[in-house]
Every structure is written in structure tokens, then in C-alpha cells.
Amino acid sequence: xxxxxxxxxxxxxxxxxxxxxxxxxxxxxxxxxxxxxxxxxxxxxxxxxxxxxxxxxxxxxxxxxxxxxxxxxxxxxxxxxxxxxxxxxxxxxxxxxxxxxxxxxxxxxxxxxxxxxxxxxxxxxxxxxxxxxxxxxxxxxxxxxxxxxxxxxxxxxxxxxxxxxxxxxxxxxxxxxxxxxxxxxxxxxxxxxxxxxxxxxxxxxxxxxxxxxxxxxxxxxxxxxxxxxxxxxxxxxx
Amino acid sequence: xxxxxxxxxxxxxxxxxxxxxxxxxxxxxxxxxxxxxxxxxxxxxxxxxxxxxxxxxxxxxxxxxxxxxxxxxxxxxxxxxxxxxxxxxxxxxxxxxxxxxxxxxxxxxxxxxxxxxxxxxxxxxxxxxxxxxxxxxxxxxxxxxxxxxxxxxxxxxxxxxxxxxxxxxxxxxxxxxxxxxxxxxxxxxxxxxxxxxxxxxxxxxxxxxxxxxxxxxxxxxxxxxxxxxxxxxxxxxxxxxxxxxxxxxxxxxxxxxxxxxxxxxxxxxxxxxxxxxxxxxxxxxxxxxxxxxxxxxxxxxxxxxxxxxxxxxxxxxxxxxxxxxxxxxxxxxxxxxxxxxxxxxxxxxxxxxxxxxxxxxxxxxxxxxxxxxxxxxxxxxxxxxxxxxxxxxxxxxxxxxxxxxxxxxxxxxxxxxxxxxxxxxxxxxxxxxxxxxxxxxxxxxxxxxxxxxxxxxxxxxxxxxxxxxxxxxxxxxxxxxxxxxxxxxxxxxxxxxxxxxxxxxxxxxxxxxxxxxxxxxxxxxxxxxxxxxxxxxxxxx
Numbered sequence: 001x002x003x004x005x006x007x008x009x010x011x012x013x014x015x016x017x018x019x020x021x022x023x024x025x026x027x028x029x030x031x032x033x034x035x036x037x038x039x040x041x042x043x044x045x046x047x048x049x050x051x052x053x054x055x056x057x058x059x060x061x062x063x064x065x066x067x068x069x070x071x072x073x074x075x076x077x078x079x080x081x082x083x084x085x086x087x088x089x090x091x092x093x094x095x096x097x098x099x100x101x102x103x104x105x106x107x108x109x110x111x112x113x114x115x116x117x118x119x120x121x122x123x124x125x126x127x128x129x130x131x132x133x134x135x136x137x138x139x140x141x142x143x144x145x146x147x148x149x150x151x152x153x154x155x156x157x158x159x160x161x162x163x164x165x166x167x168x169x170x171x172x173x174x175x176x177x178x179x180x181x182x183x184x185x186x187x188x189x190x191x192x193x194x195x196x197x198x199x200x201x202x203x204x205x206x207x208x209x210x211x212x213x214x215x216x217x218x219x220x221x222x223x224x225x226x227x228x229x230x231x232x233x234x235x236x237x238x
Numbered sequence: 239x240x241x242x243x244x245x246x247x248x249x250x251x252x253x254x255x256x257x258x259x260x261x262x263x264x265x266x267x268x269x270x271x272x273x274x275x276x277x278x279x280x281x282x283x284x285x286x287x288x289x290x291x292x293x294x295x296x297x298x299x300x301x302x303x304x305x306x307x308x309x310x311x312x313x314x315x316x317x318x319x320x321x322x323x324x325x326x327x328x329x330x331x332x333x334x335x336x337x338x339x340x341x342x343x344x345x346x347x348x349x350x351x352x353x354x355x356x357x358x359x360x361x362x363x364x365x366x367x368x369x370x371x372x373x374x375x376x377x378x379x380x381x382x383x384x385x386x387x388x389x390x391x392x393x394x395x396x397x398x399x400x401x402x403x404x405x406x407x408x409x410x411x412x413x414x415x416x417x418x419x420x421x422x423x424x425x426x427x428x429x430x431x432x433x434x435x436x437x438x439x440x441x442x443x444x445x446x447x448x449x450x451x452x453x454x455x456x457x458x459x460x461x462x463x464x465x466x467x468x469x470x471x472x473x474x475x476x477x478x479x480x481x482x483x484x485x486x487x488x489x490x491x492x493x494x495x496x497x498x499x500x501x502x503x504x505x506x507x508x509x510x511x512x513x514x515x516x517x518x519x520x521x522x523x524x525x526x527x528x529x530x531x532x533x534x535x536x537x538x539x540x541x542x543x544x545x546x547x548x549x550x551x552x553x554x555x556x557x558x559x560x561x562x563x564x565x566x567x568x569x570x571x572x573x574x575x576x577x578x579x580x581x582x583x584x585x586x587x588x589x590x591x592x593x594x595x596x597x598x599x600x601x602x603x604x605x606x607x608x609x610x611x612x613x614x615x616x617x618x619x620x621x622x623x624x625x626x627x628x629x630x631x632x633x634x635x636x637x638x639x640x641x642x643x644x645x646x647x648x649x650x651x652x653x654x655x656x657x658x659x660x661x662x663x664x665x666x667x668x669x670x671x672x673x674x675x676x677x678x679x680x681x682x683x684x685x686x687x688x689x690x691x692x693x694x695x696x697x698x699x700x701x702x703x704x705x706x707x708x709x710x711x712x713x714x715x716x717x718x719x720x721x722x723x724x725x726x727x728x729x730x731x732x733x734x735x736x737x738x739x740x741x742x743x744x745x746x747x748x749x750x751x752x753x754x755x756x757x758x759x760x761x762x763x764x765x766x767x768x769x770x771x772x773x774x775x776x777x778x779x
Contacts, residue, residue: 059323063383070375070413073500077418080506081425085436166428170436173429181424 252307318390353441404466456499478541547618551599617676
């Protein structure tokens with residue numbers, strides 16, 4: 001196709017080449033400085049403020065948001081099935097969980113608190129990257145990843161305490177599928193956060209461009225939000 | 239091509255592989271049709287498996303990936319992007335879908351699938367089905383992100399070409415509904431593997447839990463691209479300006495909303511397929527189809543239509559979809575007593591075949607961009623007509639059996655009509671084979687100069703050479719209207735349909751021979767294609 005230029009490109013050209021924009025305004029400005037060679041150094045200084053760069057498409061952020069929408073729907077489906085099956089079973093038999101099963105609330109609460117702290121550290125990481133404060137960004141991301149590992153550890157501990165075999169009942173199948181799917185989401189969010197940490201370490205994300213770390217943070221917040229629903233629907237309501 | 243991240247290569251791979259899977263689904267469908275006519279033809283323990291193979295493979299190994307393949311080829315071109323968003327994810331989507339699809343068929347082959355006699359095979363089926371869905375969702379995510387973030391400067395969402403808009407709606411709809419199917423399959427897998435106490439007990443129970451994804455209203459999620467394709471191709475074929483874009487975009491969006499079917503999942507809301515909400519959804523689904531069909535009729539009346547294959551495919555797809563929506567609208571109304579599997583099957587056939595006809599139409603319309611050369615017009619026209627007739631002959635006998643038959647006939651069909659339906663199935667297969675032959679014939683055609691814009695198109699994909707190079711556009715195009723190429727040729731809006739005054743050829747087009755696009759000759763108005771394109775590209779014009 002024929003050569004074309006975008007308005008943004010036109011603006012950029014104008015900014016780099018002041019002559020293209022006509023004579024620069026001079027009223028109220030000091031006389032053009034002259035360097036030792038006699039050349040007017042004003043040629044190298046734009047007469048107008050540089051145009052902002054073209055708006056960068058937030059591909060990663062939008063893609064992550066779409067993927068999270070799908071993930072939310074998967075959990076909505078699972079929790080919908082859980083609640084519907086629980087209600088139907090309670091109507092039919094009066095009991096949902098097998099008698100010997102105990103779902104302790106303490107580890108679940110600990111997971112919730114750990115997640116809550118990780119939200120703060122993840123936001124700290126985003127904020128630090130925005131400020132170009134790399135040491136704090138690495139520290140915050142490292143702590144977030146540590147919290148994620150703690151969540152996995154606490155969940156496996158919870159499994160060991162529940163005394164619930166997967167073959168026991170529909171409740172067992174549902175509880176294990178939902179919580180394991182959430183564990184998978186935690187692992188995926190950790191990998192994503194780790195990847196973005198390395199990219200930040202490599203200098204890809206910093207200052208004004210914090211798309212990658214923002215996407216990882218959004219993924220983490222979604223993971224926490226899903227856990228809150230699971231905590232309420234499974235661990236509290238039982 | 240293998241390992242490529244180029245969206246056109248990935249799209250072509252999707253199209254080619256899905257057409258191969260179509261043969262499997264088509265043959266299984268014919269086997270089911272023969273069994274319906276002559277009970278006992280298939281071994282008793284394989285009837286249910288063959289039926290589910292036909293449904294699952296037809297939808298998730300053929301139709302969805304086929305539409306996704308066309309979209310992967312066309313959407314980045316239409317929105318003026320140099321590549322698809324997340325190209326490596328798009329490539330991963332194809333290869334994982336292909337492998338998972340092969341495993342899904344292998345699961346059936348080892349006596350798996352719903353109702354299968356081998357437990358490992360059933361488990362393998364569930365896992366492979368999950369992988370197929372995840373792969374398709376990854377592809378849909380790439381397409382949706384492309385439309386949302388990689389549009390050319392000036393190409394606002396309101397100016398987005400109709401097919402791209404429809405694919406955005408489709409992709410988002412898949413992304414918010416099919417994960418529920420993934421979740422259900424995960425439950426089926428775990429339950430069947432470890433205990434079979436609730437969700438994975440036996441084949442029919444298992445299949446009932448996923449049936450919502452293959453029935454109304456979810457089935458419309460696979461037909462949304464038809465509306466977009468028709469809204470793009472009909473005005474171009476009619477040589478008219480597209481009118482009432484807002485209405486068409488709204489209709490496509492509404493059709494997508496009405497195609498959200500996750501809420502009728504039987505475990506969560508048993509019997510919800512017959513609730514007032516479901517009835518309203520079913521009735522309302524007719525309206526968007528009528529709106530797009532009305533827009534197409536207006537364009538045809540205002541312009542000077544050329545009877546080319548894209549027009550025939552578009553009209554055929556819209557007609558079949560309209561009939562399908564009408565059949566679907568009557569199904570949930572209990573007073574009519576039409577809620578049998580046979581009636582639902584006829585509805586599904588109408589909607590999915592409308593999507594198939596539309597998809598094939600897209601293949602013909604964008605052939606120079608997708609396969610790099612034009613396809614045979616004769617094969618295209620014949621395939622469109624055979625598919626139109628075949629679809630009606632396939633579905634109407636089933637509808638008639640339910641309407642006039644007794645209880646048994648409403649379930650199994652009237653014998654004579656079952657025979658007619660089987661004949662319709664043969665016609666559909668014939669039409670598809672014709673389409674396949676036309677595609678292969680086009681691929682074998684060598685040495686011709688390929689026109690850049692054989693139809694005098696309106697949108698950006700026609701501003702690229704055919705086949706489009708890597709990166710698609712030499713320069714980033716900037717647009718200032720929804721029909722940039724048409725505006726480049728016809729800046730005063732004199733094209734038929736706006737004033738009814740002129741012939742598209744007078745302002746730089748051809749009769750669809752593509753000579754101008756191929757040779758760079760000047761048009762009748764003395765304007766080269768390059769100049770028209772430059773003008774179309776906004777900032778220069």
C-alpha cells in the first residue's frame with residue numbers, strides 16, 4: 001500500500017524537526033545561544049515540548065483480563081455446581097460431608113490472611129516498579145512469591161487434616177476439584193509473577209511502562225478474589 | 239509453516255486440520271442417520287459413542303476451529319495489525335488443539351468417550367476434551383485481544399469491520415461460557431477416575447451434563463461469525479455502501495448475548511431450558527438474524543449485486559440461520575410439545591450448518607488472503623446451493639416428524655422422513671466435498687496473478703497484496719471511516735446504496751476479476767489502487 005503516516009508519527013516528526021512546524025515562537029525568549037563554533041545550538045533543542053509517544057496498546061493487560069474472565073467463569077461453574085449439589089444432597093440426606101470428615105477453619109483462615117498480605121506486597125511491587133525503585137520491586141515480588149508458596153503449603157496441610165477421601169462422596173470430588181484448580185491458579189499466577197520479575201530485572205518493565213507487572217498483579221488479585229469465594233463457600237459454609 | 243507465528247499460517251493450519259476432522263464427524267453423522275433409519279446397523283454398544291463423536295467432533299474439532307482459523311487469517315488484516323496478539327500463544331493454541339483432537343479421536347477408538355466400555359478411554363476422552371477446549375480458548379483470546387488492542391490508528395471499535403466485530407463477540411462469548419464446560423469436564427474426569435459417585439457414573443449421565451454446550455442457546459455462540467461475514471460480504475457483493483452499521487453491530491452483539499448458555503447447565507439449574515428466561519432468549523434470537531438479513535436485503539436492493547459465491551454463501555447462511563432460529567424459538571414452549579431430542583437435533587443441524595456455510599463463504603471471500611489465490615467460482619456457487627438444499631432436506635424431515643408424528647415418531651422419527659433426512663445428510667456431505675474440491679483446486683492453481691482486491695472490498699484487508707506478506711502492511715495504515723477503501727475509491731459517497739447513482743466500477747473497481755489489484759492499472763476514474771489505498775488510509779487522503 002502507499003506510504004502513509006499516522007497523526008502520532010506526524011507529531012513526532014514535527015517535534016524532532018522544528019523547521020517542519022514553521023518558525024518557533026520567540027516572543028519572551030532569550031536570544032538563540034551560540035556555541036564556540038558559531039553554530040546556533042537551538043537547532044538541537046526542540047522549540048516545543050516533545051510529543052507524547054503513541055499510545056501503547058496494552059496487549060498483555062487486555063489478554064490477561066480476558067484470560068481471567070474465563071478463569072472466573074470456570075470457578076463460577078464449579079462453585080455453582082458445588083452449591084447446587086450441596087443443597088440437593090442436604091435436602092435428600094440431611095448431611096453433606098461424611099461423618100468422619102472435619103474441615104478445620106484455622107488453616108483456611110491462615111491462607112486468607114497470607115493472601116491478604118500478599119495483595120499488599122504485590123501492590124508494593126507494582127508501585128516500586130512505577131517509581132523505578134528496583135530493589136524494593138524485587139523485594140516485594142520475592143515476598144509475594146514466598147507468600148504464594150506458603151499458601152500451597154497451607155493447603156496441602158489442610159488436605160492432610162480433612163480426613164476426606166476423594167472416593168467418599170460427591171462432596172469430596174467437588175472440594176478436591178475446586179481447591180486443586182485454585183492451587184493450579186496460584187501456581188500459574190506465581191509463574192507469571194516470577195516471569196514478570198525476571199523481565200523487570202532485565203529492564204523490560206520500569207517507570208512509565210509497568211504493563212507486565214500490572215498484568216501479573218491483576219492475575220494475583222484475581223487468584224485472591226477466587227480464594228475468598230472458596231473460603232466462604234467451602235471452608236466456612238462447609 | 240510448522241512452528242510459524244504468522245497468523246495466516248496458523249489460520250491455514252487450523253482450517254486444513256479442521257476440514258480433516260470434518261470428514262470424521264460427517265461420517266459419524268451419516269452412520270447415526272443410517273442407524274436411525276435402519277436400527278441395528280451399528281453395534282448396539284457403539285451407537286451412543288458414534289452419536290457423541292458426531293456432536294463433539296463436529297462442533298469442537300471442525301466448526302469452532304474452522305471459524306477460528308478463518309478469523310486468525312482475516313481479523314489482523316481487517317483491523318490493520320501487523321500480527322496477531324500473542325503469536326506464540328496462537329501457534330501453541332493450534333498445535334495443542336491438533337494433538338488433543340487426535341487424542342480425543344484415539345479415546346473413541348479405544349472404546350472410550352461417554353458410554354465407552356473402557357474406563358481409561360473415558361478418562362482419556364475427558365482430558366483430551368478439556369485440552370481441546372483450552373486450546374480453542376487460547377486461540378479465541380488471541381483473536382479478541384487483537385481486535386481490542388491492535389487496531390490501526392483511527393479504526394475505532396465502532397468502525398471495526400463486521401467480521402472482526404463478530405469474532406470479538408464470539409471470542410468473548412466463548413471465553414465466558416466454555417470455561418464452564420471445562421469445569422464440568424474436570425468434575426467428570428475426577429469423579430469417573432476416582433469413584434464414579436456423581437458426575438461420571440455412566441455415559442448418558444455424563445453426556446447430559448455437557449449437553450447444554452451443544453444445544454440452544456449455547457449453540458448460537460458458534461453462529462455469530464456468520465452474521466459478521468454476511469454483513470461484510472453482502473454490501474461488497476452488492477456494490478453498495480453498508481447502511482446502518484450501528485444496527486448491524488448491535489444485532490451481532492445481541493446475538494452473542496443470547497448465545498450465552500452456561501446458565502442452563504443442568505446441575506446448577508435443572509430444567510432451566512424451559513424457564514421464561516430461556517423462552518425469551520430463544521424467541522429473541524430471531525430478531526438479530528432478521529436485522530442482519532434486512533440489512534443485506536437493503537444493500538442488495540440498493541446496489542447492483544453480482545451473483546458471486548460470497549453472496550450466495552452469505553444469503554444461504556442467513557436463510558438457514560433464520561430458519562434455525564425460528565425452529566429454536568418454538569422448541570422451549572411446552573404447549574407445542576416440541577422438546578424432543580429429534581427436534582433439538584434438527585435445530586442444532588440448522589444452526590451449525592449455517593455457521594459452516596458462512597465459514598466456507600468466508601473462505602471463498604477471503605481466499606486471496608487466506609490461501610493466496612482465488613477459488614473456483616463454479617465450485618463455490620454449486621457448493622453453496624447444494625449445502626442450502628441439503629441442510630433443509632436434512633433438518634425439515636426431523637422437524638416434521640416431531641410436529642405430525644405420534645410420541646414414538648417424535649422421538650425416533652417417521653421412517654420415510656428418516657430416509658429423506660439421511661438423503662439430506664448425503665447432500666450436505668456432497669456440498670462439503672464440493673467445497674473441499676474447490677479449495678484443493680484453488681490450491682493447485684499455479685502461475686496466475688493473484689488480485690489484491692478481487693471484490694472491490696471496503697475494508698483494510700484488501701489494501702494488502704495477495705497473499706499478504708509477513709507483517710501484512712508496509713506502513714501502518716491510519717483510517718478515518720468504517721469503509722476506508724470504499725471512501726478512497728468513492729470519496730463523495732456516490733456508490734450505489736448511498737445515492738443509487740453509480741456503478742462501483744466507475745470509481746476504481748472492477749467486475750470482480752481483480753485486474754486492478756493484480757496489475758496496478760488505473761481505474762476508470764483515473765485513480766490507481768495505490769492512490770486509492772493511500773486516500774483510504776486516512777491521514778494522507
